[in-house]
Amino acid sequence: MAQYSRVSGTVGLITLLNPPVNALSAAVRQGIVDTMDKALSDRKVKSVVICGHNGKFCGGADIREFSSPLTGPPLIPLIQGVESAAKPVVAAIEGVALGGGLELALGCHYRIAHSKARLGLPEVHLGLLPGAGGSQRLPRLIGVPAALDLITTGRHVTGAEALQLGLVDKVTDRNTVDEAVKFALSVADQPPNSRRVSTFPCPRHPDLDALFEGAMQRVRQRARGALAPVACVQAVRAAATLPYAQGMERERELMATLFTSGQARAQQYHFFAQRAVGRWSMPSGARWDTTKPGAVHKAMVIGLGTMGRGISVALVQAGVSVVAMETNEKQLMEAKQAISSMLERGAKRRGVAPALDKIGYSSNMEPAADVDLVIEAVFEDMALKKKVFQQLSALCKPGTFLCSNTSGLDIDQLASETRHPELVVGMHFFAPAHVMKLLEVVYGSRSSPQAVATAMELGKQMGKVSVAVGNCRGFVGNRMLKPYLEQAFFLLEEGTTPEFVDQVLEEFGFAMGVFRMSDLSGLDVGWRVRKADGLLNASEGHSARIRQGCRYSPLGDLLCEQGRFGQKTGRGWYQYDKPGGRVAKPDPWLHGFLEKFRTQHGLVARRIDHQEVLERCLYALMNEGFRILEDGIAAGPEDIDVIYVLGYSWPPHRGGPMFYAGMVGLQKVLERLEHYHQEHPDIPSLKPCNLLRNLVVNGSPPVHKWREFLKKPQSQL
Numbered sequence: 001m002a003q004y005s006r007v008s009g010t011v012g013l014i015t016l017l018n019p020p021v022n023a024l025s026a027a028v029r030q031g032i033v034d035t036m037d038k039a040l041s042d043r044k045v046k047s048v049v050i051c052g053h054n055g056k057f058c059g060g061a062d063i064r065e066f067s068s069p070l071t072g073p074p075l076i077p078l079i080q081g082v083e084s085a086a087k088p089v090v091a092a093i094e095g096v097a098l099g100g101g102l103e104l105a106l107g108c109h110y111r112i113a114h115s116k117a118r119l120g121l122p123e124v125h126l127g128l129l130p131g132a133g134g135s136q137r138l139p140r141l142i143g144v145p146a147a148l149d150l151i152t153t154g155r156h157v158t159g160a161e162a163l164q165l166g167l168v169d170k171v172t173d174r175n176t177v178d179e180a181v182k183f184a185l186s187v188a189d190q191p192p193n194s195r196r197v198s199t200f201p202c203p204r205h206p207d208l209d210a211l212f213e214g215a216m217q218r219v220r221q222r223a224r225g226a227l228a229p230v231a232c233v234q235a236v237r238a239a240a241t242l243p244y245a246q247g248m249e250r251e252r253e254l255m256a257t258l259f260t261s262g263q264a265r266a267q268q269y270h271f272f273a274q275r276a277v278g279r280w281s282m283p284s285g286a287r288w289d290t291t292k293p294g295a296v297h298k299a300m301v302i303g304l305g306t307m308g309r310g311i312s313v314a315l316v317q318a319g320v321s322v323v324a325m326e327t328n329e330k331q332l333m334e335a336k337q338a339i340s341s342m343l344e345r346g347a348k349r350r351g352v353a354p355a356l357d358k359i360g361y362s363s364n365m366e367p368a369a370d371v372d373l374v375i376e377a378v379f380e381d382m383a384l385k386k387k388v389f390q391q392l393s394a395l396c397k398p399g400t401f402l403c404s405n406t407s408g409l410d411i412d413q414l415a416s417e418t419r420h421p422e423l424v425v426g427m428h429f430f431a432p433a434h435v436m437k438l439l440e441v442v443y444g445s446r447s448s449p450q451a452v453a454t455a456m457e458l459g460k461q462m463g464k465v466s467v468a469v470g471n472c473r474g475f476v477g478n479r480m481l482k483p484y485l486e487q488a489f490f491l492l493e494e495g496t497t498p499e500f501v502d503q504v505l506e507e508f509g510f511a512m513g514v515f516r517m518s519d520l521s522g523l524d525v526g527w528r529v530r531k532a533d534g535l536l537n538a539s540e541g542h543s544a545r546i547r548q549g550c551r552y553s554p555l556g557d558l559l560c561e562q563g564r565f566g567q568k569t570g571r572g573w574y575q576y577d578k579p580g581g582r583v584a585k586p587d588p589w590l591h592g593f594l595e596k597f598r599t600q601h602g603l604v605a606r607r608i609d610h611q612e613v614l615e616r617c618l619y620a621l622m623n624e625g626f627r628i629l630e631d632g633i634a635a636g637p638e639d640i641d642v643i644y645v646l647g648y649s650w651p652p653h654r655g656g657p658m659f660y661a662g663m664v665g666l667q668k669v670l671e672r673l674e675h676y677h678q679e680h681p682d683i684p685s686l687k688p689c690n691l692l693r694n695l696v697v698n699g700s701p702p703v704h705k706w707r708e709f710l711k712k713p714q715s716q717l
């Protein structure tokens with residue numbers, strides 16, 4: 001709703017009231033209409049200020065209302081009504097003015113913002129465009145290039161940057177509403193006719209065609225099949241080339257297409273899923289809202305390879321003092337330099353001073369005695385990690401949390417090396433750790449709720465979306481990756497090429513196909529894990545393509561035996577012009593190698609189509625996701641989906657693997673898995689899991705209802 005009062009004698013003050021972000025729900029929209037009527041009909045009122053309750057102007061349209069039919073006054077005529085008011089209307093922007101919130105402010109005749117307020121049109125991240133006149137008013141106000149940038153990236157700008165762009169008229173560091181009221185008093189006698197942004201001509205640009213061609217090319221490259229960024233460019237083009245009324249009509253058409261595309265639903269699901277994962281729970285019943293995290297003022301990072309460096313930077317940037325430790329002197333020197341320059345670059349980007357005094361270095365473990373939390377980031381080797389945990393347990397003061405950045409090793413085994421296993425959790429970062437938004441927080445069977453809460457909170461402090469998951473091999477992300485990779489290998493054996501598989505997956509929307517991805521992360525990583533698992537050699541009398549009773553592809557191992565570790569050696573599934581080269585080129589050697597392999601193993605290459613690549617790779621991955629839910633390793637489908645979108649480049653406009661399973665139809669996923677499992681009975685990951693069957697038997701409920709079908713979670717180990 002909206003509150004109304006008259007202040008300073010002649011100013012009508014409208015306050016949007018819908019905590020926590022004053023989203024424009026039906027009640028708020030009705031409130032604005034009613035209070036505007038009041039202000040305009042009150043003869044004592046000469047000007048109007050619109051502000052938001054509790055220091056937040058407005059977080060935009062109420063996204064929760066998008067899934068039901070519209071009730072209450074629609075936003076477009078509401079904003080039109082504000083703009084055409086005969087009395088000057090001033091927006092007092094504090095906190096946030098996003099999406100429909102900024103569009104409302106654009107309908108006002110003046111905008112006064114706090115210098116730290118955040119303004120933006122982030123609809124593109126929800127699969128939409130600024131569909132309440134924002135795509136038409138913003139270019140008229142700040143010009144086409146700047147509007148294209150804000151609308152297609154959805155980025156927020158501060159009040160200070162907004163002033164430079166011409167988006168606001170004045171910036172203040174004082175109380176914004178008081179300033180806006182003063183301003184409203186000063187313009188009370190000025191008719192607002194010349195302040196209506198919809199009547200402004202769009203500023204001219206010397207070469208509109210080239211500008212829009214360039215913008216379209218850029219968004220198509222980044223969009224990975226998402227429709228919204230493309231529609232945003234089309235809408236701004238309409239603003240630049242058509243009269244306002246026709247531009248609004250084009251905005252409406254484009255918005256209608258997006259709204260019904262399915263992509264918007266997926267992206268809105270992703271928005272809420274990112275917030276839902278913060279409300280974690282553990283099998284013991286411990287929860288986010290009943291567990292207090294421990295304080296972390298000082299942390300230690302052990303092992304300064306790529307991950308340790310990124311983690312150190314992320315901690316320092318979050319305001320935590322860090323001791324970064326590395327036993328190898330040469331590596332330590334290199335790490336010091338690398339970390340300092342990462343901190344300097346980050347600080348420059350954020351316009352602050354680099355917090356170089358927040359980090360110290362050590363070549364031994366002793367400083368561990370004086371820290372609140374340790375993150376171990378040594379080489380992925382259980383024996384080595386166990387030794388580190390034994391040492392830490394002996395050195396650390398009581399209550400120090402011990403975390404491992406393992407990407408899949410058993411947290412319980414590490415905990416059992418310590419005197420206080422309840423203080424041990426996994427903190428699985430993703431490379432580069434100071435950039436990637438995802439953190440998997442892994443609780444073992446003895447991890448205390450406080451240890452989990454502390455890791456979750458620390459992740460949040462570092463600007464990450466933290467997801468709490470149970471302890472099993474590979475946790476959630478890497479566990480699901482295994483059947484996906486396996487299918488890709490099997491498809492090569494059966495007749496296709498890495499280029500075709502990658503092309504299909506990239507067309508689906510992954511930033512990189514599975515083979516380009518493997519080349520980037522290094523083929524030797526998986527090779528070492530398979531070696532440790534005793535998978536490299538076939539047992540006597542068994543085919544080279546069978547291990548532990550199941551189908552196995554030795555293709556990856558054979559490449560590693562040839563020293564083909566991917567980008568770093570200049571050869572992998574592709575060839576590169578030099579070791580460390582980044583441009584993947586098809587490699588005739590690899591094609592010959594695949595042919596030879598097939599002949600050797602009596603395999604006849606067959607034609608594999610687009611659909612089979614997608615279904616075999618993705619449905620196997622989704623099936624593992626259902627197993628993870630069944631095992632209670634993830635508390636709900638949202639956890640898995642957030643992990644995949646933020647950590648594994650799953651396209652956000654497809655929601656995440658579990659959401660996508662629902663979009664495809666659970667019945668169809670089940671049938672196709674049954675079909676492929678019948679064709680390949682020696683591949684257990686293709687056997688549909690019980691939860692999937694159960695959901696289908698129960699009428700394929702929508703994804704938000706799946707939790708009702710999950711057993712109470714149990715630790716698996």
Ligand SMILES: CC/C=C/CC(=O)SCCNC(=O)CCNC(=O)[C@H](O)C(C)(C)COP(=O)(O)OP(=O)(O)OC[C@H]1O[C@@H](n2cnc3c(N)ncnc32)[C@H](O)[C@@H]1OP(=O)(O)O
Pocket residue numbers: 020021023059060061062063064075096098099100101122123126128129130131132272275276
């Ligand atoms: C034709 C009409 C077209 C209109 C287009 C639009 O306006 S679409 C909406 C555009 N707005 C946005 O995309 C903003 C989305 N919100 C945010 O980016 C952030 O929430 C925030 C406003 C920057 C605040 O961030 P903060 O970290 O402080 O809080 P949370 O993100 O945790 O949010 C708090 C709770 O508020 C819920 N929420 C936020 N925005 C909206 C919204 N626009 N509609 C509905 N609900 C919203 C959010 O979900 C959190 O609640 P949970 O219960 O925890 O989920």
